Amino acid sequence: MKTIMRFLPPVLFAAGLLALWYVATDLRLVSPVFLPTPARTFDEIASRFADGSIWASIGATVWRMVLGWLLASLVGVALGAAIGLTPLARDLLEPTLEFLRPLPASAMIPVAILFFGLSEEMAVSVIAFGSIWPVLMSSIFGFGSVRVRLREVSSLLGLTRWEFLRKIAAPSAMPDILSGMRSGLAISLILAVVTEMQASLPGLGRDIFLAQRSFRGAELYAGLIMLGVIGVLINHGLQLAERRLLRWRPGRA
Numbered sequence: 001m002k003t004i005m006r007f008l009p010p011v012l013f014a015a016g017l018l019a020l021w022y023v024a025t026d027l028r029l030v031s032p033v034f035l036p037t038p039a040r041t042f043d044e045i046a047s048r049f050a051d052g053s054i055w056a057s058i059g060a061t062v063w064r065m066v067l068g069w070l071l072a073s074l075v076g077v078a079l080g081a082a083i084g085l086t087p088l089a090r091d092l093l094e095p096t097l098e099f100l101r102p103l104p105a106s107a108m109i110p111v112a113i114l115f116f117g118l119s120e121e122m123a124v125s126v127i128a129f130g131s132i133w134p135v136l137m138s139s140i141f142g143f144g145s146v147r148v149r150l151r152e153v154s155s156l157l158g159l160t161r162w163e164f165l166r167k168i169a170a171p172s173a174m175p176d177i178l179s180g181m182r183s184g185l186a187i188s189l190i191l192a193v194v195t196e197m198q199a200s201l202p203g204l205g206r207d208i209f210l211a212q213r214s215f216r217g218a219e220l221y222a223g224l225i226m227l228g229v230i231g232v233l234i235n236h237g238l239q240l241a242e243r244r245l246l247r248w249r250p251g252r253a
Helices: 002-026 038-051 053-085 087-100 105-116 120-144 148-156 161-199 204-213 217-245
Strands: none
Touching: 002 038, 038 053, 038 217, 053 087, 053 120, 053 161, 053 204, 053 217, 105 120, 105 161, 120 161, 148 161, 161 204, 161 217, 204 217
């Protein structure tokens, strides 16, 4: 019963949005060119699944998103550990990072194109640049918040720096790291779509862009719905992984 009550509000809200969409198209409050009916949109999704054409687009977008996100996560956690635990690294790296952090990821697309051309490497580099910041800042906070008493205990136990990082610092910072990774995942999906539109790379982003230019409203909204579904599924998967990794915390069992 609790599970039903938990999912009932979002289901009702989604049903309400669909009802509004249906009413707006049925009464022609918006031109059908710009807002197709829900039936046309879902028929488009069903037909693309039926002929298999959608899988290549989904696979390309998810692959770029995950690859850029993983690269950003690895670099972000490594830099965050160095800055959070080492004053020298903080003094050396923070000024440069504070200069780069406000730069919009979309502004880096021309730079990436100069280096890599209209290629997969360009897309992954832009995605990694944009999605690294939530991971990096969360990692800095997490590693920097390790209690002084834990540092003293590790010193008394004679733990090496690597053992301290692996057994004490990393588990202590893990909740913050995972929170930053979830935020970075959402950004990586957005940037995957943007780079596909800019560089005309295969994927849902290019499908949406071409549909918009040709006024194919059903295809456009079908692509948007699929992006939303991908975001929900991947975020839910990361939440499950987070619960499993943090099951040792109170209330996480």
